[in-house]
Amino acid sequence: xxxxxxxxxxxxxxxxxxxxxxxxxxxxxxxxxxxxxxxxxxxxxxxxxxxxxxxxxxxxxxxxxxxxxxxxxxxxxxxxxxxxxxxxxxxxxxxxxxxxxxxxxxxxxxxxxxxxxxxxxxxxxxxxxxxxxxxxxxxxxxxxxxxxxxxxxxxxxxxxxxxxxxxxxxxxxxxxxxxxxxxxxxxxxxxxxxxxxxxxxxxxxxxxxxxxxxxxxxxxxxxxxxxxxxxxxxxxxxxxxxxxxxxxxxxxxx
Numbered sequence: 039x040x041x042x043x044x045x046x047x048x049x050x051x052x053x054x055x056x057x058x059x060x061x062x063x064x065x066x067x068x069x070x071x072x073x074x075x076x077x078x079x080x081x082x083x084x085x086x087x088x089x090x091x092x093x094x095x096x097x098x099x100x101x102x103x104x105x106x107x108x109x110x111x112x113x114x115x116x117x118x119x120x121x122x123x124x125x126x127x128x129x130x131x132x133x134x135x136x137x138x139x140x141x142x143x144x145x146x147x148x149x150x151x152x153x154x155x156x157x158x159x160x161x162x163x164x165x166x167x168x169x170x171x172x173x174x175x176x177x178x179x180x181x182x183x184x185x186x187x188x189x190x191x192x193x194x195x196x197x198x199x200x201x202x203x204x205x206x207x208x209x210x211x212x213x214x215x216x217x218x219x220x221x222x223x224x225x226x227x228x229x230x231x232x233x234x235x236x237x238x239x240x241x242x243x244x245x246x247x248x249x250x251x252x253x254x255x256x257x258x259x260x261x262x263x264x265x266x267x268x269x270x271x272x273x274x275x276x277x278x279x280x281x282x283x284x285x286x287x288x289x290x291x292x
Contacts (some may be wrong), residue, residue, distance in 0.1 A: 139282030
């Protein structure tokens with residue numbers, strides 16, 4: 039079986055695959071990163087990490103627990119897609135994995151919006167070329183900054199208030215965060231679409247999906263919250279990174 043691991047700045051996600059099927063998922067905070075107890079025999083481990091400082095120690099733990107050397111995906115060794123950028127070391131592994139997964143599963147051209155520690159936008163053309171994208175503070179980061187950097191604004195629950203015009207501090211903050219981020223996503227997606235070169239239809243043989251427009255895929259734990267209030271998202275796939283890691287493992291056959 040395959041263990042796919044997505045290590046983000048705030049959270050880590052573990053996905054257990056039996057063939058192409060994702061059979062179990064575990065999540066934990068990256069600051070308390072711990073390998074879950076897995077009874078199944080693990081044959082392969084593939085990892086996308088954006089926290090280099092913990093990679094070597096975590097690799098040693100994987101080897102000790104499963105007797106398997108994990109494969110770390112980077113923008114420098116990812117297959118299938120063509121990265122049209124020069125500074126590959128600066129690109130987060132999760133961004134290119136998400137882009138590859140979206141392209142292979144949903145076709146291209148495609149935009150991926152990932153609601154993680156940062157809110158990222160990544161672009162793949164119809165030819166499978168990764169063009170880059172945009173990075174903004176994540177909604178949780180923005181909420182925490184409002185509380186930490188001000189004298190009177192409280193820590194709040196992230197949820198949408200009934201009205202955009204808040205009638206107290208909490209609802210006003212919730213409105214600015216949820217509806218504000220939904221508006222930001224709409225604006226960014228619109229601007230990005232206007233700069234994607236020659237969007238054409240494309241057929242992906244495996245999925246038989248034909249794109250006649252630029253598809254927008256959302257992922258990340260907060261995607262369902264924000265995307266409920268915008269119409270520019272075509273599909274929410276919260277397990278996109280894990281699926282991308284499985285696709286990479288099959289392509290590399292390591």
